Amino acid sequence: MNLISGELVEIYIAEGTTMGKVRVGGAFMRVPLTFLMETKVGDKILMESGVAISKVEVENLQEQ
Amino acid sequence: MKYIDEYRDGHTARVLSERIRDIVTRPWTLMEICGGQTHTIVKSGLESLLPKEITLAHGPGCPVCVTPLELIDKAIAIASRPDVIFTSFGDMLRVPGSSKDLLSVKAEGGNVRMVYSPLDAVKIAQQHPDTKVVFFAVGFETTAPANAMSVWQARKLGLKNFSILCSHVLVPPAMEIILSSPSNMVQGFLAAGHVCTVMGYEEYIPLAEKYKTPIVVTGFEPLDILQGMYMAVKQLEEGRYEVENQYSRSVKREGNVAARKLLAEVFETTNRKWRGVGEIPNSGYKLRESFSDFDAETIFEVAHIETQESPLCIAGTVLQGLKKPHECPAFGVQCTPEHPLGAPMVSSEGACAAYYHYGRMHAQSNLHKAV
Numbered sequence: 001m002n003l004i005s006g007e008l009v010e011i012y013i014a015e016g017t018t019m020g021k022v023r024v025g026g027a028f029m030r031v032p033l034t035f036l037m038e039t040k041v042g043d044k045i046l047m048e049s050g051v052a053i054s055k056v057e058v059e060n061l062q063e064q
Numbered sequence: 065m066k067y068i069d070e071y072r073d074g075h076t077a078r079v080l081s082e083r084i085r086d087i088v089t090r091p092w093t094l095m096e097i098c099g100g101q102t103h104t105i106v107k108s109g110l111e112s113l114l115p116k117e118i119t120l121a122h123g124p125g126c127p128v129c130v131t132p133l134e135l136i137d138k139a140i141a142i143a144s145r146p147d148v149i150f151t152s153f154g155d156m157l158r159v160p161g162s163s164k165d166l167l168s169v170k171a172e173g174g175n176v177r178m179v180y181s182p183l184d185a186v187k188i189a190q191q192h193p194d195t196k197v198v199f200f201a202v203g204f205e206t207t208a209p210a211n212a213m214s215v216w217q218a219r220k221l222g223l224k225n226f227s228i229l230c231s232h233v234l235v236p237p238a239m240e241i242i243l244s245s246p247s248n249m250v251q252g253f254l255a256a257g258h259v260c261t262v263m264g265y266e267e268y269i270p271l272a273e274k275y276k277t278p279i280v281v282t283g284f285e286p287l288d289i290l291q292g293m294y295m296a297v298k299q300l301e302e303g304r305y306e307v308e309n310q311y312s313r314s315v316k317r318e319g320n321v322a323a324r325k326l327l328a329e330v331f332e333t334t335n336r337k338w339r340g341v342g343e344i345p346n347s348g349y350k351l352r353e354s355f356s357d358f359d360a361e362t363i364f365e366v367a368h369i370e371t372q373e374s375p376l377c378i379a380g381t382v383l384q385g386l387k388k389p390h391e392c393p394a395f396g397v398q399c400t401p402e403h404p405l406g407a408p409m410v411s412s413e414g415a416c417a418a419y420y421h422y423g424r425m426h427a428q429s430n431l432h433k434a435v
């Protein structure tokens with residue numbers, strides 16, 4: 001039940017649902033983007049239980 | 065991997081631990097809430113990087129660990145039926161019920177399947193219209209949106225053979241139980257960043273104020289956790305008790321608004337029993353009346369099942385941070401990952417399993433290996 005992070009490489013519609021194809025390491029996952037409609041190709045996102053739930057804003061830890 | 069390795073760098077870890085050392089003047093006890101954070105702390109040996117003044121208590125944030133025994137027994141009763149395909153995350157299959165686990169049901173011929181998402185269970189229900197498909201919906205606020213979506217989708221598809229056995233738990237009420245206990249030792253919290261990606265952190269603000277306890281929303285990589293600790297210690301040393309967000313790269317104050325909207329539509333809060341802790345008011349989700357057709361507990365009439373915990377297991381004390389896993393007399397003796405007595409020894413996020421696999425109580429950071 002751990003969150004998985006990956007890069008969104010494609011957005012498409014399947015059976016009325018907005019879906020994302022996400023690169024995770026060398027593999028791909030397909031997840032609904034229902035909770036993350038503002039996301040775009042190239043974004044890094046977090047997925048939980050097969051659903052995208054958060055976008056990762058790239059920032060530098062040192063600046064925090 | 066980009067954006068992950070940056071948060072595991074051994075040199076930066078030592079810089080952060082020095083910063084904590086520089087500001088600390090007296091003993092403080094911090095609790096990380098989430099099992100994922102406990103796993104990182106023990107695996108990376110972070111405790112060995114901390115000054116002796118800082119004590120870490122490991123919180124009740126492993127969903128597998130806090131799922132009550134009787135719910136496992138209910139799952140086993142449903143999964144044993146010949147007319148059911150029972151689906152679950154892998155972690156739950158090995159959790160011991162009172163007499164067996166779900167894997168044993170599978171070995172005895174039950175149709176038990178591991179899935180990675182409740183949406184996979186919905187697909188199975190579509191493919192097997194004559195069989196009842198049940199998903200074991202456990203977890204914190206992080207897994208709840210996917211589970212809500214599965215029920216919502218099943219209704220949209222007109223499925224009559226899909227249901228969930230729901231035992232969702234919520235983090236803030238558990239934090240309040242710990243903070244309000246007369247034996248509480250926790251002076252600062254690292255809140256679970258992943259939970260806050262969904263829920264945001266507004267509901268922690270009254271907790272921080274009421275109990276005068278700093279709460280830092282914290283990520284899951286070693287450097288996230290060290291930085292979260294630094295922020296919590298800094299607040300304690302300065303006499304502040306605020307909610308701060310270390311995990312701002314993924315967490316917004318309001319969380320994920322679309323996910324919270326669906327959660328509110330599908331679920332309502334309910335009193336929930338936590339394994340080893342007992343019942344906590346308003347600490348769980350149940351399906352709303354309008355979605356009761358998808359409630360496996362009602363459909364299969366298992367609501368009456370009640371069970372007692374093993375007297376040997378002190379998981380309740382461990383999950384409240386009052387004792388460390390190796391202080392349990394059964395740890396590593398009667399209780400091992402191969403033969404777990406209690407749930408914290410089953411899940412990789414369980415404090416007992418983490419200590420067994422990585423900790424062994426040796427105070428040596430192995431962060432450099434994680435880079």
Ligand code: SF4
Binds near residue numbers: 378379393407
């Ligand atoms: S070591 Fe085993 S018996 Fe002891 S608290 Fe942990 S799970 Fe329970």
